[in-house]
Amino acid sequence: MNISIIGAGNIGGSLGKIWASKGHSIFFGVRNPNSEKTKKSLSEAGSTAIALFVKEAAQRSDVIVLATPWESVPEVVFQIVDMKNKILVDCTNPIRPNPDWPLAQGTSAAEEIAKRLLGFHVVKAFNTLGAANLIDVQFNAVQADGFICGDDEASKAVVTQLAKEIGLRPVDVGGLRNAELLESLAKLWITLAYQQGIGPNIAFKLLQR
Numbered sequence: 001m002n003i004s005i006i007g008a009g010n011i012g013g014s015l016g017k018i019w020a021s022k023g024h025s026i027f028f029g030v031r032n033p034n035s036e037k038t039k040k041s042l043s044e045a046g047s048t049a050i051a052l053f054v055k056e057a058a059q060r061s062d063v064i065v066l067a068t069p070w071e072s073v074p075e076v077v078f079q080i081v082d083m084k085n086k087i088l089v090d091c092t093n094p095i096r097p098n099p100d101w102p103l104a105q106g107t108s109a110a111e112e113i114a115k116r117l118l119g120f121h122v123v124k125a126f127n128t129l130g131a132a133n134l135i136d137v138q139f140n141a142v143q144a145d146g147f148i149c150g151d152d153e154a155s156k157a158v159v160t161q162l163a164k165e166i167g168l169r170p171v172d173v174g175g176l177r178n179a180e181l182l183e184s185l186a187k188l189w190i191t192l193a194y195q196q197g198i199g200p201n202i203a204f205k206l207l208q209r
């Protein structure tokens, strides 16, 4: 599969490296092909991955992964807004406020993106654990969960398969209206890792019996 990843930093680079190793063609969408982050992500993803400017990269794939800081999202959305029939996998977390796109209580970054990208099916995924964890999602004998939500079942099925390829156990959290919950879960992850001093080698697991 062709996968375009907009943002070649921690999370974009980790996803690109893993999916390239599974045989997918990776197109990083970047604003600076010569930045240190772009060069590192390209070298880790191997010789089949390439970096292009954002719009050109997005045109190459039906699956576009959004992996930039929330503050950069309006600029990225502006460049891809006219595209049609794409899956947009939103990994962003609105940690800092974005004055251009204020988030009202009860909504989410993913829903704000979906409101503007009318030709896309938006799926929220890969935002609830640290990028370094993606490389190894086994915690002793326990498999980390990958929480996914979105309104289009076929698009969620594609993202579910991509989550399985990472080694995550996919957990369907329902429609995109629940993205707010996943963005809050990410805030809990950050609080536990960095403010409570547990460190970033943690992930969430839904227990069931």
Ligand SMILES: NC(=O)c1ccc[n+]([C@@H]2O[C@H](COP(=O)([O-])OP(=O)(O)OC[C@H]3O[C@@H](n4cnc5c(N)ncnc54)[C@H](OP(=O)(O)O)[C@@H]3O)[C@@H](O)[C@H]2O)c1
Pocket (backbone or CB within 6 Å): 006, 007, 008, 009, 010, 011, 012, 029, 030, 031, 032, 035, 036, 037, 038, 054, 067, 068, 069, 070, 072, 075, 076, 091, 092, 093, 094, 095, 126, 127, 128, 129, 130, 131, 132
């Ligand atoms: N890090 C994590 O563990 C983690 C986990 C889950 C979710 N997230 C979320 O994922 C997103 C990215 O986090 P990160 O830690 O990967 O950030 P990062 O390491 O700072 O990487 C961000 C990337 O986005 C690129 N970028 C910024 N503005 C851009 C624009 N306008 N057009 C194209 N590319 C642009 C940067 O490019 P330059 O090289 O040009 O600056 C950089 O490659 C955030 O929303 C974050 O909340 C992060």
